[in-house]
Amino acid sequence: MPRFNSPGELEEFRQEILSKRDPNRPCITICSGTGCHAYGSERVNAAFEEEVKKQGLETELDIRRTGCHGFCERGTLVVIYPEEICYVNVQPEDAAEVVQGVKDKKVVERLLYVDPATGKKIVHESDIPFYKNQVRIVFGNNKYIDPREINDYIALGGYSALSKALFQMTPEQVLQEVKKSNLRGRGGGGFPAGIKWETTKNAPGEPKYVIVNCDEGDPGAYMDRSLMEGNPHSVLEGLIIGAYAIGSSQGFVYVRQEYPLAVSNLNVALKQARECGLLGDNILGSGFNFDVKIHRGAGAFVSGESSALMTAIEGKVGEPRPKYIRTAVKGIWDRPSNLNNVETWATVPLIINNGTDWFRSIGTEGSKGTKIFSLVGKVNNTGLVEVPMGMTLREIIFNIGGGIRDGKKFKAVQTGGPSGGVIPEKYLDLPVDFDELTKAGSMMGSGGMIVMDEDTCMVDTAKYFLTFLADESCGKCVPCREGIKQMLDIVTDITEGRGEKGDIELLEEIAATVKEFSLCALGTTAPNPVLSTLRYFRDEYVAHIEQKRCPAYVCKPLISYYIDPNKCQACMICLRQCPVGAISGGKNQIHVIDQTKCIKCNTCFEVCPPRFDAVRRLSGEPVPAPIKDRTLARGKG
Amino acid sequence: MTTVEISRIDQIIDKYEGEEGILIQLLLDIQQELNWIPKEAAERISQRLNIPLSQIYRVASFYTAMSLTPRGKHLVSVCTGTACHIRGSPRLLDRVTDILKIKPGETTPDRRFTLHTVNCLGCCALGPVVVVDGQYYGKVVPAKAEEILKGYD
Numbered sequence: 025m026p027r028f029n030s031p032g033e034l035e036e037f038r039q040e041i042l043s044k045r046d047p048n049r050p051c052i053t054i055c056s057g058t059g060c061h062a063y064g065s066e067r068v069n070a071a072f073e074e075e076v077k078k079q080g081l082e083t084e085l086d087i088r089r090t091g092c093h094g095f096c097e098r099g100t101l102v103v104i105y106p107e108e109i110c111y112v113n114v115q116p117e118d119a120a121e122v123v124q125g126v127k128d129k130k131v132v133e134r135l136l137y138v139d140p141a142t143g144k145k146i147v148h149e150s151d152i153p154f155y156k157n158q159v160r161i162v163f164g165n166n167k168y169i170d171p172r173e174i175n176d177y178i179a180l181g182g183y184s185a186l187s188k189a190l191f192q193m194t195p196e197q198v199l200q201e202v203k204k205s206n207l208r209g210r211g212g213g214g215f216p217a218g219i220k221w222e223t224t225k226n227a228p229g230e231p232k233y234v235i236v237n238c239d240e241g242d243p244g245a246y247m248d249r250s251l252m253e254g255n256p257h258s259v260l261e262g263l264i265i266g267a268y269a270i271g272s273s274q275g276f277v278y279v280r281q282e283y284p285l286a287v288s289n290l291n292v293a294l295k296q297a298r299e300c301g302l303l304g305d306n307i308l309g310s311g312f313n314f315d316v317k318i319h320r321g322a323g324a325f326v327s328g329e330s331s332a333l334m335t336a337i338e339g340k341v342g343e344p345r346p347k348y349i350r351t352a353v354k355g356i357w358d359r360p361s362n363l364n365n366v367e368t369w370a371t372v373p374l375i376i377n378n379g380t381d382w383f384r385s386i387g388t389e390g391s392k393g394t395k396i397f398s399l400v401g402k403v404n405n406t407g408l409v410e411v412p413m414g415m416t417l418r419e420i421i422f423n424i425g426g427g428i429r430d431g432k433k434f435k436a437v438q439t440g441g442p443s444g445g446v447i448p449e450k451y452l453d454l455p456v457d458f459d460e461l462t463k464a465g466s467m468m469g470s471g472g473m474i475v476m477d478e479d480t481c482m483v484d485t486a487k488y489f490l491t492f493l494a495d496e497s498c499g500k501c502v503p504c505r506e507g508i509k510q511m512l513d514i515v516t517d518i519t520e521g522r523g524e525k526g527d528i529e530l531l532e533e534i535a536a537t538v539k540e541f542s543l544c545a546l547g548t549t550a551p552n553p554v555l556s557t558l559r560y561f562r563d564e565y566v567a568h569i570e571q572k573r574c575p576a577y578v579c580k581p582l583i584s585y586y587i588d589p590n591k592c593q594a595c596m597i598c599l600r601q602c603p604v605g606a607i608s609g610g611k612n613q614i615h616v617i618d619q620t621k622c623i624k625c626n627t628c629f630e631v632c633p634p635r636f637d638a639v640r641r642l643s644g645e646p647v648p649a650p651i652k653d654r655t656l657a658r659g660k661g
Numbered sequence: 662m663t664t665v666e667i668s669r670i671d672q673i674i675d676k677y678e679g680e681e682g683i684l685i686q687l688l689l690d691i692q693q694e695l696n697w698i699p700k701e702a703a704e705r706i707s708q709r710l711n712i713p714l715s716q717i718y719r720v721a722s723f724y725t726a727m728s729l730t731p732r733g734k735h736l737v738s739v740c741t742g743t744a745c746h747i748r749g750s751p752r753l754l755d756r757v758t759d760i761l762k763i764k765p766g767e768t769t770p771d772r773r774f775t776l777h778t779v780n781c782l783g784c785c786a787l788g789p790v791v792v793v794d795g796q797y798y799g800k801v802v803p804a805k806a807e808e809i810l811k812g813y814d
Contacts, residue, residue, distance in 0.1 A: 058783045059787070061797075062797035062799060063787070063797075096784065096785070096786035243741070243742035246783030249783050250783075281689055282726075320686060322688070322725070322726040323727075336685060339681070339686075341723045342723070398785065400786070400788075401743070401785070402747060406786035407786065438743065479747075480747045498723075603803070623755070625752055626803065627803055630804070
């Protein structure tokens, strides 16, 4: 790698890369994000490499392993450039046909995405409804870049914003630009980044620190991970620009150790950036010095909270502290420390390059720019989506997400992770931004969007988050430690048939206390899942308490499985698959579930052929006694 | 601990020489190397870096990534993230605990399996997900659990 001693040298190098790259040369890109990795993209990649070698095409085409493309539902994703032909669900066995297709300039029809709405095959990635309705300014470059190749990032204009900031702007101008853009923190709080930067800049004490928060702890959210894994230089560039504006020479990246690929790609990125003179002493010959250390988190949700995260960087237990003095003023080792989320940092170079006016033209009055969401749960197109602030939930879930799986009915969408809440159907036309979601009793959070259908129990959902929070509460302050536990006990009682009159009111009372008096944001937001489910689905709590009925058939102690003798065809499928041998019957003998043995694992319900549809779930009503004559009269219907 | 293990721990400690706030990173490395944090390792750190043993144990017991008991040969992780949860991971977890006869966080007496739950693996499209020794299994219905675990001796 050459070392750039001036912006001109960086620019020359960029032109050199571009001049060597033939835009018409075929390139097979293979998504290697975490989702596709789980589908086996490693094997797909190996198969493609072998096939290219076998056909002797190494000199005629490239293979590039890229970061996450976002359409995780259909992995492994393979896109062929320059035509942008998108293949979905690609398996290693498909390599020969695809490579042959690239050689002959033919499309492999059977691997194309089929639009479920029209039944038509779609060739180009950008025509697929999942992608078509997105605005991908932050996440969009993932699919073009090999995250372990700084050249790929530079070829797309990478580090030009840094060069602009260092040589054409004063630190104050950079700060004012970010402030004017009204970039709000993408990690959940939505605090204006520029104001935070200014606080750290003006706070007394040296050195000052800048930190990337990649401790993405919200279950069901993985956009920070995909950005860090897929385009680490974009985060790094933003961080260096921020450090320049604030006057910091030392940065930290806090990454969860559960994200080994992010740690590894980031390490490579840091090494390459140092070699190129984009990090370290005298960056690009500007005289500005800045370097970055990686701190791996060790699995504690609360350590994502700013003061806890900074304590962890000091090597201590990552617990929060009271923030009478903000971390922006006294953070790591009591020095001014500015913490922003991965996505926030990655947005900074875009603002510097394209200007505040451009950024402010996207989004709503109070929330500018785009936001990446991880759209998961009972939705057809699971994946990462980037949309302008202000798009409605309906557009995101139905136009991009393709609606609810298996033709089921939408019930709610959970946003904001364990600190957020559920949003019911009547608010589907709510424009998604920081303020609107808060008004609806939820929050933006880091961007998890978990779609729930009629089979999701809302009391169980509240119990799920309370279990999570009770486990993750550090125990330092009483309202959080005891309050969450008490709420969990009450909700557990409700889901197990021990709910009593007055439980709901008691829950509300405890929730108010926890919200008011907890030390950190984990506690003050912990009641949200309970309060929002109570606000919109109170009738479900009432059904559990008064009728001992779980309307969604989720809470095990309140449900039973029953085989309808009029429908059972004695096919033996459920009988064979029951893990505890609770089903009796035989050939021509109608099957019966022994209720004392049944563990309610749902297996019989899942395996009963839909054409028979004989297994029923019951809740709030007794199981009918088995019929006496269990001989199946065939043909009786 | 063998002398080889002790010298390995020394090497890890040496790697961070002179740096501040390295305890968590150090313990993570030891966890990765030995698959748990034995008492001898904690004592070695305490001795060499002059950190009170209580502080080391406070950190090691706080974080889920660190284990103070030896882990089994195979690590079974059942994802209990929100997306997996609503797609049926509780039933799957019940089935796995039933088969292995241990609760999350425990190791089978023959030390073949350690079971634990994770809060999100970031591959929600595949939920419910089980990972055994880094191998991902997606869309796992409870009935499939036994077959998967049978593949590991």
